[in-house]
Amino acid sequence: MPPLLISRQRSLVLPIACSITYNFILNKVWNCDSRCVVSNATEGYMDNHLLHNFSLHSSYTRHFSIVEACSKSVCGDAYIGIPSDESFVKALRTEVALIDAGTFVESRDSANKPILYPTFEIVLKENKSLWPVVVLENQGLLYCALPLIQQEVVTQKDKADITLADLPGVSLAVEALNGLVQCAPLTSSMTSLNTALTMQVHQFVNTCMSFGRVTCSNPFLVSQLINPSGKGKAKQPLWNPVPHKAKSQVIIHIKEEVRCMQFNHNEVRDAMDVYGSVTCKSEVEGTAPEICITLIQPGGNDQNINGGGLTVSSAVSSIEYTATTSRLRFRPCNNQPLCHYTLPHLTKPPIYGEFKLRLNKSLVTVYLQLQLQAGIRNHFQQLEAHIPFYGLQVSIVKPSSSVGSVSVQSGSTLVWNVGSKFPTKLLNATLSTVCKLRRKIDSSAEQEVGGKDMNGWEQFTSSCALVLFKMADYTYSGTRVDPQSIMVSSAPKVRCTVTTECVSSQYKIWNSEAEVPSVTDMPVQDLQKLLIE
């Protein structure tokens, strides 16, 4: 029986990728695959590759020399050293299809390649490969870790029989990378870590991952772990290194997101998800305090009863469900989501949209109508519609909108700023505009679209409008936390604050006059029947 736990990381790379040059890659893909217009890839993973241009240099790399020695000992002749950052990043880019994106690469695309995401096999020179490289994407950046695993798995040539369930190192790597994401909150516009941020990451890695072994993945505890309190008689939990002395305070924030795909197509059903997360920032007295909150959701959220989906932090010790409430008991877990919820019974989108895009040589006619559903609060912090024309230059010929203003952002995105609310009576707004398009050849030269250059251009009609909205102190689902229900075990009186927000996320309205990337109905009943059999 091999040791159960080999949970050390051979290497951490943070982040691999930097800077979005949105149009560049799209342009590149446009050139390679003339059919590519808009990424309808919607999970925030590697398949958002259209969005990023990756630098060849990683911003931060950390190898653990002792773990490397251990890996040599474990793997023997099968040991593969970690290559230079440049080679690694290059190989990774190939593996996640950021380069060679238009061509077949056998090591990546072969039909019999084992499917072991989120781990990747990075093929290096001389037919050598590194596996399992755990890759996590956040804000357009890739974070990687290479866990140490058992010899049997490393040397196993046919990886088809491997399951990640046997590799705790992979789970720890995901957790460690999540911690790194929080520790160095980079955005894709940052190209490298500055010295202060580097030191911050070093402190986190040395304190919480010394020798590559993850002991705590919450970077916000680092300073407290270095200078903890130790005067109490009772044992101090690691998750609360310094007990709070001042007045207790609990701040709950609910962030709800609505993602949607509207097709306005008779044969295709729209798709929508309403989901959110609850975070709790607490400063409460006591050595090992416990907090109780009641999450109220009008539709209920117990997965055993109504198919709801509440998944909680490991800090939550118990949940009690009623028809419409979930009472959570938890220890403080600042800056980390207390729970995530999803509400599958909500299927009506808050804003209905109709989008029509027609192309006539270099002129494009855009029609977009947005209709707020009755009963939804008509007050927005942000309400915009973006119509991107990737790889093209767009200029407005004849703007016409019932409300708000129309402009062009970054040269290729038509932006309609509706304002802070819909017209009160009708609750709808319309954009009807004509734009002129030019094809970008490169940054220095532009060419008008027309005549023979129109070849393949009609694919742009298969595009969508993105609706961006943000509402403060509101949740579409009605999810809330009653401040009166918040209780702290160690403090009778607590100051409680609850805030909410509702934002759109991938809220897409597809051109109703073109092909849409969805299908009528999946064979749900047939499959369900087969499963039960």
Added chain:
Amino acid sequence: MSCVNRNLVALGLGYLSESTDFPSLLDQLIKILLEEKGSEKFASKYNVAIFIELESAALIFSAADVELIFVALKNVFQECTKENSPLLHGQCILSMTTVLLQAFEKVNEEELGVLFTEHIEFLLGLVNQTNNVNNIHIRSIAARCLTEIEICFPQILKNCVDSLYMAAVVETSIAHQCYMSLLALVISHSIADKINETSLWGKYPNTQWKSNFIQQEGDTLITGYTDLKEMVSFLVDQLPLCSTEGVAWITMQIIDMMLHKPDLQASAQVLKPLVLHFSNTYSTVAGHVVFLLEKHLGNLIFQEKDMIQLLQQLLLNSSHPSLSASTRLLYLDWLSDYLSRRPEKIASIQDVNFVLPGSFDGPETHLKKLKLLSSLLKNKKESSVPLLHALATLQKQMKCKSSIKLKSALIKVLYRYLCDHHNVDMSAEVPRILVAVTKEDISFVPFVLNFIHCVQDILPKSSVPSCLLTSLVMAFTQPDSAATLATFHFVLDIFLMAVTQDLCICQPKAILNYLMKYIVCEEVCGLLSWMLGHQILSLCFKLMSNYDTVVFFYELCEVLKMFMANSEDVDLLDRAHIYHSLLVSLSNKKLKEVFVSPKQSIMASENTFHSASAICKLDEPILHLKKERRATMQSPEKLILETNLDIPEADILKLYANNISFVAQKPLIIKGRLSTTSRCNVKLQPIQALAIFFTAPEAWGRIEPIMIGHYAVKNSSEYSESPHIVDIECFLYKPYPAVIQVRADFSIHNVCHMCTLEPLSLDLPDFFQPLPVHDEFISASVVWRRALFHSLWNSLEEESLTVSNAAFTSVCVLQQSREDLRAKLYEELHECIVEENKDFFHVGIYLFPTSHLLMKFLFKCGSTLVRIVTDDVNILAHVNSYFKTWL
């Protein structure tokens, strides 16, 4: 060094990167560590300590280096005690431990023994200071260092287990988690029957430590197995105080202990609270703990409702939109593992939508979900239709967006489907889908071809590859094929793969007809790239070598002929020529002999491999090519006197100008004679596939290669073989003398030979041609030539008086007797004489491709005056040389 420099820069120590080598860099680092204390030095020292930890492998060369670093770091540790800088303290201990452990890999262990013992005692001393509020972080780090040492040297701390337990019990600060982690590992190692040996195992001589933390042999307390069990209970009780990662580490150690010692499993229920606590979590670490407990101790801890709860949680987390894709994909993997181990739980999936790909899912999730679905329905009847139906979203996304990831996902899913459900329905549907997608998007071809390879490997008896390939060939040989010239290479890949199968799949006639009609036709052939042209010819080659050419002889001939007629690339023309010559001159059997190299068995010779057949280069030529003498007319043909042409002079020239533009496009044919030389000792062996290549000066023009399928040497004993007369086809720019390099490639006994022949020298007379006759006047050629001569003469003479440099005149005197000269003219220029009498000769010579040499020989008193008119001034110089040969 570049990596080292990068680390230096990242740590704000860039100024040290000027150090040229590691010893001097180490000196600099030590210097910084030993500098006086001060707050401004704190950051530098901390960074240096980190750097030493990072680059310890590069910095250590000897035990002295280790000692130096060790002393310096320890000095920093002791010096800054009063500054209360736990960060630097902790880093110093980390770096010291790393350096020591690293040193065992590089330095003789005997030299490190004392230092290592001291260090362990030092660390144990720190851990022993329980509840010291001033050094909590340092003690935590010390415990982690000891854990690392225990991992590298298993059971090294076996004797400390009791003291460690006491320390863990007593400690109230957060350091207790590190104490507990260390304790869990030491207990796990202590009760293991067999430990996994590490690379450092056995390198450290287990000396007697002086620390009072260690249980000495004389002590009465000897920890027993029962005590160890109690310690395990203690660890479980304390888990709520640990971080999730700490809980995971300790729990996994306990699971490991329980697996090693089955009697410990009796108390497995103590882990049940963990299951209840973590069963609703999204954390991957906590989730994995529950998953491992179910996997290894499931029957002891899990009840039915726990199993269902775990399944529900796996389903929820694998599709929860709030979670990151990495987390969801990981949960999908676990779900797949769980259901493969517990297939009876498949029926408990209440909502199949969890495992069905949705509109928001990307390629990776699509792929994983469909793979899972395929495995869930593995042995279920009539599962093919809904499975294929479930592909619809992926296919639709591909229609809207051509993405390599979607293509990759689709091909992998179909491969999985076929492997899991190799039935009639699937075998029919998978090729249909693949052909449909390929027709829609031709860049999908490499994926399909790879799919065929993979299926052939795993399901050798499957009909899917042949069915798929046949359908693809059929689809792409239709007139409505979506292929364009830019994408034709994909189609060729299909054809090339089909050729390696059998005749039914390959359908050579269809392929060749398609090529004839759309690819090697006049409009397209010239546009083919060099690579594409060669690929097409490779296809022809494979057809010739793999199949009986009788089946498609006509079509193949036509393709090669069209290639020869329409291609402009010399390489391609050569190759097409060779194939065509071989195809028309050799029987099917001989063609195979020429093409298919004899199979060499590795087993033929026991210990050696056969050398690969290579080209044999001959030092001496065995062939000789020389110009065939022009046919000489001993008695001049009587010129028929005809009446003058009734055409104005201007019209003659106009007609001639039109005519010459056609004539100039044809090659100039020079007859050559090919023979073997005395060096040839293969008289009885036929030379096959003979190709003679000419290399002419670029400015001169080119000569077409000569292809001879079979060159038989006859009458070898007498050495009087019959001559092989060959046509040397010249496409020259200017009719100037030139020396042409000649090379021959040929096959004897299926071995390719190569030799350089004697150069071929072409002189001015070799290019002499009579003035071309217009087709309309072919029956009155003499009169036409005469009229043309005069028209040209007048025109060129007039032209020579202008400044256009389009014509030139010259005069020379030949001192030969009239009779000698007359004989010479008949011998050398008989065909070009246009008019003659006893006093003069008019000679009109056409020089390929567009030049003329007109001469009027006037006999006078023992000498001959020659007036010359030409449209190429360089010709005059060569004419002079030519006349000298008459002397």
